[in-house]
Amino acid sequence: MKITVLLYDNMTALDAIGPYEILSRLPSAELTFAAEKEGIVRTDTGFLGLQATAATSDIDSTDILLVPGGPGDRQVRENPELLNWVARMHETTQWTTSVCTGSLILAAAGVLDGLEATTHWTSLDTLGSLGARPTLKRVVEQGKVITAAGVSAGIDMALRLTQIIAGDDYAQTLQLGIEYDPQPPFDAGSPEKAPQHLVQLLRDTMLDAR
Protein backbone atom coordinates (compact mmCIF):
# COMPACT_ATOMS: atom_id res chain seq x y z
CA MET A 1 0.00 0.00 0.00
CA LYS A 2 1.55 3.24 -1.22
CA ILE A 3 1.09 6.15 1.20
CA THR A 4 2.20 9.69 0.37
CA VAL A 5 2.45 12.49 2.92
CA LEU A 6 2.77 16.00 1.50
CA LEU A 7 5.31 18.21 3.27
CA TYR A 8 5.70 21.96 2.87
CA ASP A 9 7.41 24.82 4.68
CA ASN A 10 5.52 26.30 7.63
CA MET A 11 3.36 23.20 8.09
CA THR A 12 2.44 21.86 11.53
CA ALA A 13 4.52 18.76 12.24
CA LEU A 14 2.07 16.81 14.38
CA ASP A 15 -0.57 16.99 11.61
CA ALA A 16 1.66 14.68 9.59
CA ILE A 17 3.54 12.73 12.28
CA GLY A 18 0.46 11.65 14.23
CA PRO A 19 -1.12 9.80 11.27
CA TYR A 20 2.30 8.69 9.98
CA GLU A 21 2.93 6.84 13.24
CA ILE A 22 -0.17 4.75 12.56
CA LEU A 23 -0.51 4.50 8.76
CA SER A 24 3.17 3.56 8.32
CA ARG A 25 2.35 0.38 10.27
CA LEU A 26 -0.47 -0.74 7.96
CA PRO A 27 0.17 -4.10 6.26
CA SER A 28 2.61 -3.68 3.33
CA ALA A 29 2.83 0.06 3.90
CA GLU A 30 5.34 2.00 1.82
CA LEU A 31 5.22 5.56 3.04
CA THR A 32 6.90 8.50 1.32
CA PHE A 33 7.28 12.07 2.54
CA ALA A 34 7.13 14.27 -0.56
CA ALA A 35 7.55 18.00 -1.04
CA GLU A 36 7.79 20.30 -4.04
CA LYS A 37 11.53 19.67 -3.86
CA GLU A 38 13.44 16.91 -2.12
CA GLY A 39 15.22 17.97 1.05
CA ILE A 40 14.45 19.59 4.37
CA VAL A 41 11.10 21.23 5.04
CA ARG A 42 10.99 23.59 8.02
CA THR A 43 7.86 23.43 10.16
CA ASP A 44 5.85 26.33 11.56
CA THR A 45 7.77 26.79 14.83
CA GLY A 46 11.05 27.15 12.94
CA PHE A 47 12.66 24.55 15.21
CA LEU A 48 12.10 21.33 13.24
CA GLY A 49 13.26 20.01 9.88
CA LEU A 50 11.47 17.06 8.26
CA GLN A 51 13.10 15.31 5.33
CA ALA A 52 11.23 14.99 2.04
CA THR A 53 12.80 12.03 0.25
CA ALA A 54 10.86 12.61 -2.98
CA ALA A 55 9.71 15.51 -5.10
CA THR A 56 5.99 15.58 -5.78
CA SER A 57 6.76 15.69 -9.52
CA ASP A 58 8.32 12.23 -9.18
CA ILE A 59 5.13 10.68 -7.79
CA ASP A 60 2.46 9.65 -10.30
CA SER A 61 0.01 7.80 -8.10
CA THR A 62 -0.65 6.84 -4.49
CA ASP A 63 -3.09 4.64 -2.60
CA ILE A 64 -3.39 7.03 0.33
CA LEU A 65 -2.71 10.76 0.15
CA LEU A 66 -2.32 12.67 3.42
CA VAL A 67 -2.27 16.47 3.36
CA PRO A 68 -1.35 18.11 6.68
CA GLY A 69 -2.18 21.67 7.69
CA GLY A 70 -0.41 24.63 9.23
CA PRO A 71 0.10 28.31 8.46
CA GLY A 72 1.91 27.37 5.24
CA ASP A 73 -1.31 26.03 3.72
CA ARG A 74 -1.82 29.50 2.25
CA GLN A 75 1.36 29.28 0.14
CA VAL A 76 0.36 25.84 -1.11
CA ARG A 77 -3.09 27.15 -2.06
CA GLU A 78 -1.35 29.82 -4.16
CA ASN A 79 0.84 27.24 -5.91
CA PRO A 80 -0.92 25.92 -9.06
CA GLU A 81 1.63 23.12 -9.62
CA LEU A 82 1.09 21.68 -6.15
CA LEU A 83 -2.70 22.02 -6.41
CA ASN A 84 -2.63 20.26 -9.78
CA TRP A 85 -0.52 17.51 -8.23
CA VAL A 86 -3.02 17.09 -5.38
CA ALA A 87 -5.90 16.89 -7.86
CA ARG A 88 -4.05 14.33 -10.02
CA MET A 89 -3.14 12.20 -6.98
CA HIS A 90 -6.75 12.26 -5.86
CA GLU A 91 -7.75 10.63 -9.16
CA THR A 92 -5.45 7.69 -8.32
CA THR A 93 -6.13 7.25 -4.59
CA GLN A 94 -8.13 4.75 -2.63
CA TRP A 95 -8.21 7.31 0.18
CA THR A 96 -7.59 11.05 0.15
CA THR A 97 -7.11 12.49 3.62
CA SER A 98 -6.28 15.74 5.36
CA VAL A 99 -5.57 17.00 8.86
CA CYS A 100 -6.31 20.51 10.15
CA THR A 101 -6.04 23.15 7.43
CA GLY A 102 -4.81 20.52 5.01
CA SER A 103 -8.48 20.41 4.02
CA LEU A 104 -8.17 23.99 2.73
CA ILE A 105 -5.56 22.65 0.31
CA LEU A 106 -7.82 19.79 -0.74
CA ALA A 107 -10.64 22.30 -1.23
CA ALA A 108 -8.46 24.65 -3.27
CA ALA A 109 -7.55 21.67 -5.46
CA GLY A 110 -11.25 21.02 -6.09
CA VAL A 111 -11.36 17.78 -4.12
CA LEU A 112 -14.00 18.92 -1.62
CA ASP A 113 -16.54 20.63 -3.92
CA GLY A 114 -19.94 20.13 -2.30
CA LEU A 115 -18.58 17.64 0.24
CA GLU A 116 -18.96 17.84 3.97
CA ALA A 117 -15.52 18.38 5.52
CA THR A 118 -13.74 19.59 8.62
CA THR A 119 -10.61 21.59 9.46
CA HIS A 120 -9.09 23.46 12.40
CA TRP A 121 -12.01 25.07 14.21
CA THR A 122 -10.69 28.58 13.49
CA SER A 123 -10.74 27.89 9.72
CA LEU A 124 -14.27 26.57 9.21
CA ASP A 125 -15.41 29.76 7.46
CA THR A 126 -12.45 29.68 5.09
CA LEU A 127 -13.22 26.06 4.30
CA GLY A 128 -16.78 27.03 3.39
CA SER A 129 -15.57 29.83 1.14
CA LEU A 130 -13.54 27.25 -0.80
CA GLY A 131 -16.56 25.15 -1.75
CA ALA A 132 -16.84 22.53 0.99
CA ARG A 133 -19.63 22.16 3.55
CA PRO A 134 -17.77 22.82 6.81
CA THR A 135 -18.69 20.93 9.95
CA LEU A 136 -17.31 20.97 13.48
CA LYS A 137 -16.68 17.24 13.73
CA ARG A 138 -13.41 15.52 14.58
CA VAL A 139 -13.35 13.17 11.58
CA VAL A 140 -15.57 13.46 8.50
CA GLU A 141 -15.91 10.61 5.99
CA GLN A 142 -17.28 11.30 2.53
CA GLY A 143 -16.71 8.33 0.26
CA LYS A 144 -12.96 8.01 -0.16
CA VAL A 145 -12.29 11.46 1.28
CA ILE A 146 -11.61 11.74 5.01
CA THR A 147 -10.88 15.07 6.67
CA ALA A 148 -9.80 15.54 10.28
CA ALA A 149 -10.07 18.56 12.56
CA GLY A 150 -7.09 20.41 14.06
CA VAL A 151 -3.61 18.90 14.50
CA SER A 152 -4.10 16.02 16.97
CA ALA A 153 -7.31 14.87 15.23
CA GLY A 154 -5.12 13.19 12.62
CA ILE A 155 -4.38 10.44 15.14
CA ASP A 156 -8.07 9.59 15.48
CA MET A 157 -8.52 9.81 11.70
CA ALA A 158 -5.66 7.40 11.07
CA LEU A 159 -7.00 4.88 13.57
CA ARG A 160 -10.42 5.06 11.89
CA LEU A 161 -8.82 4.58 8.46
CA THR A 162 -6.83 1.64 9.82
CA GLN A 163 -10.07 0.13 11.09
CA ILE A 164 -11.63 0.43 7.63
CA ILE A 165 -8.58 -0.94 5.78
CA ALA A 166 -7.28 -3.61 8.17
CA GLY A 167 -10.08 -4.32 10.64
CA ASP A 168 -10.90 -3.79 14.30
CA ASP A 169 -8.19 -6.02 15.79
CA TYR A 170 -5.48 -4.44 13.69
CA ALA A 171 -6.55 -0.89 14.58
CA GLN A 172 -6.79 -1.72 18.28
CA THR A 173 -3.35 -3.33 18.23
CA LEU A 174 -1.85 -0.16 16.75
CA GLN A 175 -3.70 1.95 19.31
CA LEU A 176 -2.31 -0.23 22.10
CA GLY A 177 1.15 -0.09 20.49
CA ILE A 178 1.24 3.71 20.67
CA GLU A 179 -0.54 3.54 24.05
CA TYR A 180 -3.20 5.99 22.88
CA ASP A 181 -5.19 6.23 26.09
CA PRO A 182 -5.48 10.00 26.29
CA GLN A 183 -5.50 11.63 29.72
CA PRO A 184 -4.99 15.35 29.17
CA PRO A 185 -4.90 17.45 32.36
CA PHE A 186 -7.81 19.54 31.04
CA ASP A 187 -10.90 18.98 28.90
CA ALA A 188 -10.19 22.03 26.77
CA GLY A 189 -9.54 20.54 23.35
CA SER A 190 -12.52 21.93 21.46
CA PRO A 191 -14.16 25.37 21.26
CA GLU A 192 -17.27 23.85 22.82
CA LYS A 193 -15.39 22.68 25.91
CA ALA A 194 -12.62 25.23 26.50
CA PRO A 195 -13.10 28.36 28.61
CA GLN A 196 -14.74 30.90 26.31
CA HIS A 197 -12.20 33.69 26.96
CA LEU A 198 -9.49 31.35 25.67
CA VAL A 199 -11.58 30.42 22.62
CA GLN A 200 -11.94 34.11 21.83
CA LEU A 201 -8.25 34.79 22.40
CA LEU A 202 -7.16 31.99 20.09
CA ARG A 203 -9.76 32.81 17.46
CA ASP A 204 -8.52 36.42 17.28
CA THR A 205 -4.85 35.36 17.20
CA MET A 206 -5.21 32.67 14.59
CA LEU A 207 -7.54 34.64 12.35
CA ASP A 208 -5.01 37.47 12.39
CA ALA A 209 -2.44 35.01 11.11
CA ARG A 210 -4.59 34.03 8.11
Next chain:
Amino acid sequence: MKITVLLYDNMTALDAIGPYEILSRLPSAELTFAAEKEGIVRTDTGFLGLQATAATSDIDSTDILLVPGGPGDRQVRENPELLNWVARMHETTQWTTSVCTGSLILAAAGVLDGLEATTHWTSLDTLGSLGARPTLKRVVEQGKVITAAGVSAGIDMALRLTQIIAGDDYAQTLQLGIEYDPQPPFDAGSPEKAPQHLVQLLRDTMLDAR
Protein backbone atom coordinates in the same frame (compact mmCIF):
# COMPACT_ATOMS: atom_id res chain seq x y z
CA MET B 1 13.64 28.69 28.01
CA LYS B 2 16.12 26.29 26.43
CA ILE B 3 14.56 22.96 25.43
CA THR B 4 16.61 20.09 24.04
CA VAL B 5 15.11 17.01 22.36
CA LEU B 6 17.45 14.05 21.92
CA LEU B 7 17.20 12.34 18.53
CA TYR B 8 18.70 8.97 17.62
CA ASP B 9 18.34 6.37 14.87
CA ASN B 10 15.47 3.92 15.25
CA MET B 11 13.55 6.17 17.64
CA THR B 12 9.76 6.54 17.49
CA ALA B 13 8.91 9.90 15.92
CA LEU B 14 5.69 10.67 17.76
CA ASP B 15 7.46 10.32 21.14
CA ALA B 16 9.37 13.48 20.25
CA ILE B 17 6.96 15.32 17.94
CA GLY B 18 3.94 15.15 20.25
CA PRO B 19 5.67 17.01 23.11
CA TYR B 20 7.60 19.22 20.66
CA GLU B 21 4.31 20.54 19.26
CA ILE B 22 3.41 21.79 22.74
CA LEU B 23 6.71 22.65 24.45
CA SER B 24 7.97 24.62 21.43
CA ARG B 25 5.08 27.03 22.07
CA LEU B 26 6.03 27.77 25.70
CA PRO B 27 6.87 31.42 26.38
CA SER B 28 10.39 32.23 25.12
CA ALA B 29 10.96 28.64 24.01
CA GLU B 30 14.16 27.92 22.12
CA LEU B 31 13.97 24.29 21.12
CA THR B 32 16.84 22.29 19.64
CA PHE B 33 16.80 18.79 18.17
CA ALA B 34 20.18 17.27 19.00
CA ALA B 35 21.77 13.94 18.09
CA GLU B 36 25.20 12.41 18.53
CA LYS B 37 26.02 13.98 15.17
CA GLU B 38 24.26 16.78 13.29
CA GLY B 39 22.20 15.66 10.33
CA ILE B 40 19.37 13.29 9.53
CA VAL B 41 18.17 10.71 12.04
CA ARG B 42 16.05 7.90 10.62
CA THR B 43 13.10 6.80 12.74
CA ASP B 44 11.99 3.25 13.51
CA THR B 45 9.73 2.70 10.49
CA GLY B 46 12.55 3.60 8.10
CA PHE B 47 10.26 6.08 6.31
CA LEU B 48 11.02 9.32 8.16
CA GLY B 49 14.07 11.52 8.55
CA LEU B 50 14.22 14.13 11.32
CA GLN B 51 16.91 16.78 11.24
CA ALA B 52 19.26 17.20 14.19
CA THR B 53 20.57 20.75 13.98
CA ALA B 54 23.08 20.29 16.79
CA ALA B 55 25.47 17.66 18.07
CA THR B 56 24.96 16.72 21.69
CA SER B 57 28.64 17.51 22.32
CA ASP B 58 27.88 21.14 21.45
CA ILE B 59 25.20 21.48 24.14
CA ASP B 60 26.42 22.19 27.68
CA SER B 61 23.14 22.86 29.45
CA THR B 62 19.39 22.92 28.94
CA ASP B 63 16.33 23.99 30.92
CA ILE B 64 14.21 21.08 29.66
CA LEU B 65 15.59 17.79 28.41
CA LEU B 66 13.23 15.47 26.50
CA VAL B 67 14.33 11.90 25.77
CA PRO B 68 12.04 9.98 23.40
CA GLY B 69 11.81 6.20 23.12
CA GLY B 70 11.75 3.59 20.41
CA PRO B 71 13.61 0.39 19.51
CA GLY B 72 16.85 2.39 19.19
CA ASP B 73 16.89 3.07 22.94
CA ARG B 74 19.03 -0.07 23.28
CA GLN B 75 21.85 1.41 21.19
CA VAL B 76 21.76 4.62 23.21
CA ARG B 77 21.92 2.63 26.44
CA GLU B 78 25.10 1.00 25.12
CA ASN B 79 26.65 4.35 24.24
CA PRO B 80 28.64 5.70 27.23
CA GLU B 81 29.18 9.13 25.63
CA LEU B 82 25.46 9.69 25.14
CA LEU B 83 24.63 8.40 28.62
CA ASN B 84 27.23 10.72 30.11
CA TRP B 85 25.73 13.59 28.16
CA VAL B 86 22.24 12.78 29.49
CA ALA B 87 23.59 12.65 33.05
CA ARG B 88 25.43 15.96 32.61
CA MET B 89 22.37 17.65 31.08
CA HIS B 90 20.24 16.42 33.98
CA GLU B 91 22.52 18.31 36.39
CA THR B 92 21.65 21.53 34.54
CA THR B 93 17.92 21.08 33.89
CA GLN B 94 14.85 22.52 35.49
CA TRP B 95 12.95 19.55 34.05
CA THR B 96 14.18 16.20 32.81
CA THR B 97 11.55 14.30 30.84
CA SER B 98 11.09 11.13 28.85
CA VAL B 99 8.45 9.47 26.69
CA CYS B 100 8.00 5.71 26.23
CA THR B 101 11.29 3.79 26.48
CA GLY B 102 13.14 7.09 26.72
CA SER B 103 12.90 6.38 30.46
CA LEU B 104 15.15 3.34 29.96
CA ILE B 105 17.79 5.76 28.70
CA LEU B 106 17.28 8.05 31.70
CA ALA B 107 17.55 5.00 33.96
CA ALA B 108 20.72 3.78 32.26
CA ALA B 109 22.18 7.24 32.77
CA GLY B 110 21.45 6.96 36.50
CA VAL B 111 18.75 9.62 36.52
CA LEU B 112 15.97 7.37 37.82
CA ASP B 113 17.77 5.50 40.65
CA GLY B 114 15.10 4.74 43.25
CA LEU B 115 12.52 6.98 41.58
CA GLU B 116 9.03 5.98 40.54
CA ALA B 117 8.84 6.11 36.73
CA THR B 118 6.89 4.87 33.75
CA THR B 119 7.60 3.65 30.22
CA HIS B 120 5.90 1.74 27.40
CA TRP B 121 3.78 -0.92 29.11
CA THR B 122 5.79 -3.74 27.51
CA SER B 123 9.03 -2.38 29.05
CA LEU B 124 8.07 -1.99 32.70
CA ASP B 125 10.18 -4.97 33.78
CA THR B 126 13.22 -3.64 31.94
CA LEU B 127 12.74 -0.28 33.62
CA GLY B 128 12.74 -2.00 37.00
CA SER B 129 15.92 -3.88 36.20
CA LEU B 130 17.61 -0.52 35.53
CA GLY B 131 16.99 0.80 39.02
CA ALA B 132 13.70 2.68 38.79
CA ARG B 133 10.42 1.79 40.47
CA PRO B 134 8.18 1.06 37.48
CA THR B 135 4.52 2.01 37.54
CA LEU B 136 1.73 1.67 34.98
CA LYS B 137 0.69 5.32 35.03
CA ARG B 138 0.43 7.67 32.07
CA VAL B 139 2.56 10.47 33.54
CA VAL B 140 4.77 10.18 36.62
CA GLU B 141 6.19 13.25 38.36
CA GLN B 142 9.11 12.89 40.75
CA GLY B 143 10.57 16.26 41.61
CA LYS B 144 12.01 17.66 38.40
CA VAL B 145 11.84 14.32 36.61
CA ILE B 146 8.70 13.55 34.59
CA THR B 147 8.32 10.28 32.70
CA ALA B 148 5.47 9.44 30.31
CA ALA B 149 4.12 6.08 29.17
CA GLY B 150 4.15 4.86 25.55
CA VAL B 151 4.42 7.13 22.50
CA SER B 152 1.23 9.26 22.59
CA ALA B 153 1.54 9.81 26.37
CA GLY B 154 4.12 12.48 25.63
CA ILE B 155 1.31 14.81 24.57
CA ASP B 156 -0.36 14.54 27.97
CA MET B 157 3.00 14.93 29.72
CA ALA B 158 3.82 18.09 27.77
CA LEU B 159 0.44 19.63 28.58
CA ARG B 160 0.98 18.88 32.26
CA LEU B 161 4.47 20.40 32.14
CA THR B 162 3.04 23.46 30.38
CA GLN B 163 0.48 23.77 33.16
CA ILE B 164 3.25 23.72 35.78
CA ILE B 165 5.48 26.18 33.93
CA ALA B 166 2.99 28.60 32.38
CA GLY B 167 -0.31 28.04 34.18
CA ASP B 168 -3.77 26.65 33.52
CA ASP B 169 -4.90 29.18 30.93
CA TYR B 170 -1.73 28.82 28.90
CA ALA B 171 -1.90 25.01 28.88
CA GLN B 172 -5.57 25.03 27.93
CA THR B 173 -4.91 27.49 25.11
CA LEU B 174 -2.24 25.18 23.68
CA GLN B 175 -4.59 22.20 24.05
CA LEU B 176 -7.29 24.11 22.18
CA GLY B 177 -4.74 25.21 19.57
CA ILE B 178 -3.85 21.61 18.71
CA GLU B 179 -7.53 20.66 19.15
CA TYR B 180 -6.59 17.86 21.54
CA ASP B 181 -10.08 16.49 22.17
CA PRO B 182 -9.33 12.80 21.62
CA GLN B 183 -12.03 10.61 20.09
CA PRO B 184 -10.36 7.34 19.12
CA PRO B 185 -12.67 4.78 17.49
CA PHE B 186 -11.82 2.27 20.23
CA ASP B 187 -10.95 2.38 23.93
CA ALA B 188 -7.95 0.09 23.48
CA GLY B 189 -5.03 2.33 24.40
CA SER B 190 -3.85 0.56 27.54
CA PRO B 191 -3.24 -3.09 28.45
CA GLU B 192 -6.01 -2.80 31.04
CA LYS B 193 -8.57 -1.76 28.42
CA ALA B 194 -7.57 -3.53 25.19
CA PRO B 195 -8.82 -7.02 24.27
CA GLN B 196 -6.53 -9.42 26.12
CA HIS B 197 -5.59 -11.50 23.05
CA LEU B 198 -4.20 -8.30 21.48
CA VAL B 199 -2.32 -7.43 24.67
CA GLN B 200 -0.71 -10.85 24.60
CA LEU B 201 0.08 -10.62 20.88
CA LEU B 202 1.76 -7.25 21.26
CA ARG B 203 3.60 -8.22 24.43
CA ASP B 204 5.10 -11.26 22.68
CA THR B 205 6.02 -9.25 19.57
CA MET B 206 7.56 -6.32 21.35
CA LEU B 207 9.41 -8.38 23.93
CA ASP B 208 10.92 -10.37 21.07
CA ALA B 209 12.22 -7.13 19.66
CA ARG B 210 14.06 -6.25 22.88
